[in-house]
Amino acid sequence: GRYGSSGGVASTTMNVTNTPAKDLAYTNCGYCSPTDIRNFLVPGSKFAYALIADAFVLTLAAHDAIPNGQLGLNAIQRRYAKVSTGDAISVSRFVPPEDFNLALLTLDLEFVKKGTKEEQVDAVSLANQVRKRFANQIMTTGQKVTLEYHGNGYIVTVNQATVEGQEKSNVERGMVSADTYIIFEAANSSGIKIVNQREAASSSIFRQKEFNLESLGIGGLGAEFSDIFRRAFASRVFPPHVTSKLGIKHVKGMLLHGPPGTGKTLMARQIGxxxxxxxxxxxxxxxxxxxxxxxTEKNVRDLFADAEQDQKTKGDQSELHVIIFDEIDAICKSRGSTRDGTGVHDSIVNQLLTKIDGVESLNNVLLIGMTNRKDLLDEALMRPGRLEVQVEISLPDENGRLQILQIHTNKMKENSFLSPDVNLQELAARTKNYSGAELEGVVKSAVSYALNRQLSMDDLTKPVDEESIKVTMDDFLHAINEVRPAFGASTDDLERCRLVFLFFVYN
Ligand SMILES: Nc1ncnc2c1ncn2[C@@H]1O[C@H](COP(=O)(O)OP(=O)(O)OP(=O)(O)O)[C@@H](O)[C@H]1O
Ligand SMILES: [Mg+2]
Structure with a gap:
């Protein structure tokens, strides 16, 4: 098949043992006896590959110290295969398919000994090392590899392994070659600083690898965010020579649309x-x-001026300019739809289209439009090459509502103003169809009930006993009654329809 085959050899079971010598722990090879290796040789080559536990492929090497039927794996390989020494493991011969070279490999680095150590890693030099040391090895996404570099032991996780022309699939794997482009990543907390990754400058688009939406005050939009980042930014981490090899065209525009109060503007403010x-x-x-x-046309033009300047002076090396256009419906209503007869809107839309895909089109711009009235937008704006990726920001589900309630009650909880009887999970269950903004409204309303209790109507000058302010579950239940969702009551609409239907049928 496309991902390699066992070459007709059924999988066998071998017994796991340790790597035969300490210095072999960093080769990323598996070790077997000189007899056993014959079962794994790729016909017509000197290489032997084994698919281990159906999970990853190792280059096998023969070693006299390994008895027949045993397979020597280092500690990281064993951990990744979820086996210990003495365990049985399924192993089968792996024959690499044609055109299996990796175009791109993204590797996450961490120290074997996590600690307080800080280290600068030169990406260019390390990439050369990796290409040399792991030449002809096969890397699978998710796989963990040990690597020694300048006296430090690293655990390397394969985050991305892309073969030229290979479609995206669950199993991403390919062979390290002299042409493989390697990008290194390291979590902020790892103590590893990657320097000199000049060519892949854009891979550092993100401040942190795993950004925490909740800490940004955005709840229930995790899935939407991954969509947005995958579609809009994933291709941008590739250096130009790789994107051209893979035939990737960057997405230049996307549209976030959805009902009012779902967090679109909030996202716009936080994306930066x-x-x-x-x-x-x-x-x-x-x-x-x-x-x-x-x-207005001039204002639109001005938005793109910096990006144009950058493109002129730096060309392909220009960094990404993100332009967020909130409430884009205000200026991009369908052409000819406005009745003022001036055609002003038409020329604004045209101006924007020219900037996105006209003759002077830019490759270093990502335009993110937001609207709660997608229906009003000019169709032309949504064609391929324009705001082509559309992500719906819908009302939060129960889990999303819980996250949003947590975000908006976090402060009072920290300061112990939240009564222990408040059950956010239950509130989330009871607030079907509430938007993020409405949930924020519920919290505000609940707080107002709690504050009100502390005020003496007879004497508003009496000092408030701060310590005893507590927002209770009761306050929240009142608040739910006070703040109603714009999109229909929270009772089960379907159930009600059914009852009405039965009523008509039987009467
Ligand atoms: N997903 C969310 N997580 C946390 N808070 C939210 C969320 N959605 C909305 N809110 C709260 O509601 C406020 C208003 O939301 P926001 O202005 O982002 O909505 P919007 O989608 O832009 O609405 P509109 O379509 O009317 O412009 C936010 O500032 C935030 O306090
Ligand atoms: Mg908004």
Whole structure:
């Protein structure tokens, strides 16, 4: 098959043992006896590969110290295969398919001995080492590899292994070659600083590898965020020569749409906090609109000026310019739809289209539009090459509502103003169809009940006993009654329909 085959050899079972010598623990090879290795040789080559536990592929080497039927794996390989020495493991011959060379390999680094050590790693030099030391080895995403470099032991996790022209699939694997482009990543907490990754400068688009949405005050939008980042930014981490090899065209625009109060503007404000380098330009439609003739078009043009300048002076090396256009419906209503007869909107839309995909089109721009009225937008804006990726920011589900409630009650909880009887899980269950903004409203309303209890109506000057302010479950239940969701009551709509239906049928 496309991902290699066992070459007709059924999988056998071998017994796991340790790597035969200490210095072999960093080769990433598996070791077997000189007799056993014959079962794994790729016909017509000197290489032997084994698919281990159906999970990853190791280059096998023969070693006199290993008895027949045994397979020597180092501690990290054993841990990844979930076996210990003495365990049985399934092993089968692996024959690499044609065109199996990796175009891109993304590796996450951490120290074997996690501690307080700090180290700078030169990406160019380490990449050369990896290509040399693991030449012809096969890397599978998720696989863990040990690596020694400048006296330090590293555990390397394969985050991405992309073969030229290979479609995305669950099993991503390929062979390390002299042409494999390698990007290194390291978590902030790892103590490893990767320097000199010049070519892959854009891979550091993100401030941290795992950004925490909750700490940014955004709840229930994890899935949407992964979508956004996969579609908008994933291709941007590739250096230009790799993108051209893989035939990737960057997404230049995306549209976030969904009902009011679901956190679109909130996201727009926070996306900048996740991006390295240039802050995104954030504008909103009404603010760009000008009553002066031609002024709005100029405002739109100005938005792109920096990106154009960068493209001119730096070309392919230009960094990414993110432009966030909140309430884009205000200026991008369908052409010809507005009745003022001036055609002003038409020329604004045209101006924007020109900037996105016209003759002077830019490759270093990502335009993110946001709206709660997608229906009003000019169709042309959503065609391929424009705001082509559309992500719906919908009302939060129960889990999302819980996250949002947690975010908005966090402060009072920290300061012990939240009564222990408050059950956020239950509140989340009872607030079907509430938007994020409405949930925030519920919290505000609950707080107002609690504060009100502390005020003496007879004497508003009486000092408030701060210590005893407690927002209780009761306050929240009152608040739910007070703040109703715009999108229908929280009772089960379907159930009600059914009852009404039965009523008509039987009467
Ligand atoms: N997913 C969420 N997580 C946490 N808070 C939220 C969320 N969604 C909304 N909120 C709260 O509601 C406020 C208003 O939301 P926001 O302005 O982002 O909505 P919007 O989607 O832009 O609405 P509109 O379509 O009306 O512009 C936010 O500032 C935030 O306090
Ligand atoms: Mg908004």
């Amino acid at each position: 906090k996740m991006l390295n380098g240039k802050e995104p330009k954030i504008v909103n439609g009404p603010e760009v609109l000008s009553k002066f003739v031609g002024e």
